[in-house]
Amino acid sequence: MVSEFEAQVRATNDKINARTGRPLAMAIIVGLALGLSLLFSLIFVKELFMLFAGVLVAFTAFELASALRFSGLKIPRVGAVIAAVAVVPASFYWHAEGQWYITLAGIAFMWVWRLVEVAILPSHRGSVRSIMRDLGAGVFVMLYVAFLASFTVILTSEDGGQWWTLAMLIVVVVSDIGAYASGLSFGKHPMAPTISPNKTWEGFAGAAAAAVTAGVLLALFMIDQPWWVGLIFGLVILGTATMGDLAESLIKRDLGIKDISTWLPGHGGFLDRVDSSLLSAAAGYALFLIFA
Structure with missing residues (x-):
């Protein structure tokens, strides 16, 4: 009886995973862990939410920069993480003004990083068009991840x-x-x-x-x-x-x-x-x- 029940549970779980495209049980566990960490940071100490947001922004910026690199774009991943994370405390302490200034500064930082790579690393060189695409991708990472995510930090600081x-x-x-x-x-x-x-x-x-x-x-x-x-x-x-x-x-x-x-x-x-x-x-x- 136990083995039959276990087989039925596994079969049902396999059907759900096939329908959703993801292992449901593991997704729930990870989701709960993230949710509880978020709740603790928001309810008890606002500064902890800034830390929570900074970690998420760092991993997310690295992920997106890596995915774009795999597609052929040469985006400095370390530079993307540094620039993106810098927006978080600026948004928390200086609100919208800090958000805008540090986002723009982060874009400039990534551009300089990429152009330095072009100047000193032959393997990172390319056509003018490809370099412009790289610079545009850097802007995309900063606006899509750091800038948008930082609105939660500004809102929480209010x-x-x-x-x-x-x-x-x-x-x-x-x-x-x-x-x-x-x-x-x-x-x-x-x-x-x-x-x-x-x-x-x-x-x-x-x-x-x-x-x-x-x-x-x-x-x-x-x-x-x-x-x-x-x-x-x-x-x-x-x-x-x-x-x-x-x-x-x-x-x-x-x-x-x-x-x-x-x-x-x-x-x-x-x-x-x-x-x-x-x-x-x-x-x-x-x-x-x-x-x-």
Whole structure:
């Protein structure tokens, strides 16, 4: 009996993994570990969130720079990590002004790094066109990873902003769970088959229901706003989370890879986990400025 039950569990788990494309149990364990670390950093000491965000930005910038290098672009990975991480404390202590200045300084830093490589390393030289593409890719890494992610740091640094950051991330996670559950159970109509074949309109409907419900509840019980603000909050974060997820899927499709990396078992890479939160961070900060 035990062996039969175990076989049934394994068969069911294999079916779920085949449908989702990931080992579900490991994904849940890793997700819980990241979630608990995030909660601790937000609730107890804001500076810990800055450290948490810095680690995520470092790994994510390294992942994306590595993936772009594999596609033929010569991006300085160490330089990308240094420049991206520098944006985090600047955003926390100097807010939007520090975010902009250090992002631009980081771009300049990466450009100088690349041009020095061209000057002293024959193996890193190329045509003017290829070098310009490398410089453009450096800008992309800084804006897509460091600049967008730093909105969570600015938001958290504001008085009461940590609760808006937490609310934004909860809506992102809940909408992802809603999409997963609804798509797994009812998904039949692909949403963007050429970009992300596993996404369905049924899954999006489940994400919408979850995001709106979470947004209203969080507005009433966490960020002290009327229900209609929660409705707007949920719908906006739903839209940015979906666009962020599809954008990262498009990047991976263009690069010809399934995951940005394999560092997080069951999840792929760090960028595969934070893709929905990047645009949502900017949206969450904008909503805070409007309603708080």
